[in-house]
Structures are given as structure tokens and as C-alpha cells.
Amino acid sequence: VLDRPQALEDLDRLMQGANRAKRLVEQILTFSRRSSIQRKPIALQKIVHETMGFMRATVPANVEIIEDIDDGLKPVLADPTQIQQLVMNLCTNALQSMRSGRGRLEVRLGRLSPEDRASAPQTLPLSTPIALLTVRDTGHGMSEETLAHIFEPFFTTKGPAEGTGLGLSVVHGIVKEHDGAITVQSKQGEGSSFFVYIPLIPTEDQPEAKEQSKVPRGKGEKILIVDDEVTLCMSMSRMLTRLGYSVVSSSTAAEALDHFLKEPQAYHMVITDMSMPQMSGAGLAAELRRKRSDIPIILMSGFDAGLKMSDLKSMGVTDLVIKPFDMAALGSCVAKNLKTSG
Ligand SMILES: Nc1ncnc2c1ncn2[C@@H]1O[C@H](COP(=O)(O)OP(=O)(O)O)[C@@H](O)[C@H]1O
Ligand SMILES: [Mg+2]
DSSP states (O other): TTTTTHHHHHHHHHHHHHHHHHHHHHHHHHHOOOOOOEHHHEHHHHHHHHHHHHHHTTOOOTEEEEEEEEOOOOOEEOOOOHHHHHHHHHHHHHHHHTTTSEEEEEEEEOOOOHHHHHHHOTTTTSSEEEEEEEEEEOSSSHHHHTTTTSSTTTSSOOOOTTOOSOOOHHHHHHHHHHHHHEEEOOOSSSOOEEEEEEEEOOOOOOOOHHHHOOOOOOOSEEEEESSSHHHHHHHHHHHHHTTEEEEEEEESHHHHHHHHSSGGGOSSSSEEOOOSSSSOOHHHHHHHHHTTSOOOEEESSSOOOOOOOOHHTTOOOOEEEEESHHHHHHHHHHHHHHHHHH
């Protein structure tokens, strides 16, 4: 064969085809094997790190890799082979998107923080700690049209030698298999980020998990939130909505007062930031008190400003919560103060 260039070329093409077929078969097997998956407690960080070791061999020199993995992560109940495949599929796509130039592949793994928890998919179990795997690239990104289809089996924008269109549908299947969730952020020309959420095994030495499941829930009580930091407003709003309250939020004291004065009797509680431009939390509290002397008003403060409970009382404030706080702290403070007021 060696002295017949055409035959060599044919052979090469044949091999490529065979490799592609092999990949296809492997992916389909993962699909169909799903029912007999053996899940056991494993350290996600170990599997992700190992897989990154494999991946490094295929990374072009002009692509920088950032690996940021939390070593102290609690175990997950998972199939190691599947987790490996998930990481490989995401990284392969990321690398393919950076084929034309230099770029950066970031793989991060850590425990989902209480603040990020509020913006995570709502389908995740509420009382379980969650691992978050982020795979980010600086590649060509995706159009909205592409984004809408990426998890569909056989959807691909690649040529037959590169893509089968199964990578992400397999990833999606694996994530579902592990009771997790996956989200994507991408813009054409601006790279892509995939966020994979996987529940960790709740163990006895995770007091936070226990605490969260014990957080008292509301019964639709209406709460007004005021904070000039819009993202904090949004995350509090999500936390309280998840806990069963009905929430109205404003980013200025004036707007909050407007809401309140329209139907002062409808509210069960007001939670306000301490320091805001224009009107302070204390100033707002005084205004609210003129209409409703009985409503609980909780003040949020970014630091322990040396406020004494007696000072707060004289300002018309019922209680204080120190930022940053998590869902458990916020939830129990709200419940406690609703109870004493009702
Ligand atoms: N990191 C990424 N950057 C840009 N596009 C991506 C990325 N990941 C996935 N895609 C898009 O989603 C499609 C489907 O991905 P996938 O299911 O892995 O199939 P394949 O990689 O075989 O095409 C890809 O063809 C590509 O258009
Ligand atoms: Mg792929």
C-alpha cells in the first residue's frame, strides 16, 4: 500500500470514518445504558481533574487552560464514567469553538454559594447542597437560533468529520440522570459558558443542609423589599418567593413608599437596606410607621454598625439582619418577626 498514495488517502479517510463511527456508537451506548447505571458516592473533583488530564493532551498550544477545583467538595452519587464523558463532551465543544485562534478554556468546580443558589434553576432540590461545574470558553459562541437547539439529539452545526450532534444531548441525559440541571450562556463571537448543577450527598456534618430544610416557610404573606443594590433585591426576592412569601421589591425608598401607600394594609412586613442614597432605611421606617404602627420592619446592614437594639427600636425598626446572609438566616428572621407581630 505504501507506494500507492491514493490508497493511503483512502485508508486515512476510512480510518476517520471508523473513528467517527466508534464515537457515535460510544455515545449511543451511553444513552441506552442509562437504565443500568451504577451510581456510587464519588469525589467529583477527582473525576473532573483526571478528565482534564486527558483533555490537556488534545489542547492546542495557543489555548490556555484554567482549572479551578474545590478539593474539599463533598461526594456526589454518580457514575464516574458518565461524569467523565460529560466533562469531555463539554470541553471538546469548547476546544472546537476555539479552533481558529487563541483562547482560554476555564473549568471550575465548587459548591454552589447561597447567593448563587437563588439564581440557580428552580428544579434543583431545595434542601441539598449543590456542586456547580462551569465550563467556559472564549470561542466563537452561538447565535440564539443555535442555542435553541443544542440539546437536541443529532443537532450539529459541524461538518461530518467533527460533529455527531450527540455530545450535548448525552450531557443533558447524564445531568438529568443525576437529578441535576444545566444552563448555558453564550453570544455569537463572545464565547460560551455551560453551568452544570449536581446535587451533593447531604451528610450529617453539613449543618447548612439541615438548617435549610428546617427553614420555616411562609403562607403567602406580602413582603416589601427595599435595596438600592438591584441584584441583592432580586436574589432576596427569589429566596423569599421560594420560601412561600409574596414579594414586592424596589430599588429606591421613594418607590417603596409609593407601593406601600397604595395599599398599606396589604403588607405583612418591610425589609429595607440601612444606607441608601436619598432616604436611609431609618428614614423610610419612620415614614412607614406613620401609616402602620404595627408592621414589622427589618433593617439590613452591610456591617455591624454598632447599632443597639434599643436605638433600632427608637427608629421604629423591629429587627436587624447583617449582610451577607443566606436563605436560612433570612428565612428564620422573617418567620420570627412575622410570628411575634401576628
Ligand atoms: N462551547 C461551544 N461553543 C460554540 N458552540 C457550541 C459549543 N458547544 C456546543 N455548541 C453548538 O452546539 C451544537 C451541538 O453540540 P453537540 O451536541 O456537542 O454536537 P456536536 O459537537 O457533535 O456538533 C454544536 O454543533 C455547536 O453548534
Ligand atoms: Mg460536541
